[in-house]
Amino acid sequence: GIQVEQSPPDLILQEGANSTLRCNFSDSVNNLQWFHQNPWGQLINLFYIPSGTKQNGRLSATTVATERYSLLYISSSQTTDSGVYFCAGLRNAGNMLTFGGGTRLMVKP
Amino acid sequence: GAGVSQSPSNKVTEKGKDVELRCDPISGHTALYWYRQRLGQGLEFLIYFQGNSAPDKSGLPSDRFSAERTGESVSTLTIQRTQQEDSAVYLCASSLSFSSPLHFGNGTRLTVT
Numbered sequence: 001g002i003q004v005e006q007s008p009p010d011l012i013l014q015e016g017a018n019s020t021l022r023c024n025f026s027d028s029v030n031n032l033q034w035f036h037q038n039p040w041g042q043l044i045n046l047f048y049i050p051s052g053t054k055q056n057g058r059l060s061a062t063t064v065a066t067e068r069y070s071l072l073y074i075s076s077s078q079t080t081d082s083g084v085y086f087c088a089g090l091r092n093a094g095n096m097l098t099f100g101g102g103t104r105l106m107v108k109p
Numbered sequence: 110g111a112g113v114s115q116s117p118s119n120k121v122t123e124k125g126k127d128v129e130l131r132c133d134p135i136s137g138h139t140a141l142y143w144y145r146q147r148l149g150q151g152l153e154f155l156i157y158f159q160g161n162s163a164p165d166k167s168g169l170p171s172d173r174f175s176a177e178r179t180g181e182s183v184s185t186l187t188i189q190r191t192q193q194e195d196s197a198v199y200l201c202a203s204s205l206s207f208s209s210p211l212h213f214g215n216g217t218r219l220t221v222t
Contacts, residue, residue: 031207043200045211086152090207096142099144099151100151101151
């Protein structure tokens with residue numbers, strides 16, 4: 001399987017600040033997703049983004065498949081953005097979707 | 110239901126007992142995954158189903174763990190002779206296909222005493 005590395009592992013922001021989270025893959029992927037795990041443990045799918053750029057409100061994501069990385073942008077952060085952000089990738093159908101170690105984000109009021 | 114449903118939400122069991130965890134995926138979703146998450150840790154892949162078949166069982170931690178899926182719907186994860194290190198949240202997720210977003214249930218929190 002592939003290896004997935006996320007950075008930074010921990011991030012503290014003041015409310016209103018912007019941030020960029022990064023996800024690197026050991027091999028090319030054709031299925032890449034970003035998730036947010038809230039403080040209650042619920043995992044919410046943010047983006048399915050094997051390539052290109054997508055935006056959803058204050059969040060956007062960009063995947064450069066040829067260079068094996070993806071970025072998640074959070075603008076005008078809010079306290080409700082706190083939690084852990086995971087990316088996950090899969091190379092071929094029939095293999096497991098591998099998760100990175102996550103970025104733990106705390107947004108302070 | 111609209112989402113992935115897991116039961117029970119919490120399970121406390123004594124060491125050595127068997128437990129069965131259930132997952133009801135979103136209707137029509139052919140792919141189903143089981144993950145384990147220990148406190149403060151990331152997601153550890155356990156097993157993946159495409160339809161009723163499991164192409165990759167390499168993630169199951171030991172032969173005490175088994176899983177099945179029937180009717181391309183409900184899946185059951187069984188842990189025999191539970192150990193304290195099995196304590197974790199067990200998460201189930203499903204997707205329409207390989208190239209579709211993954212949707213998670215709320216998990217089953219297993220505590221082995």
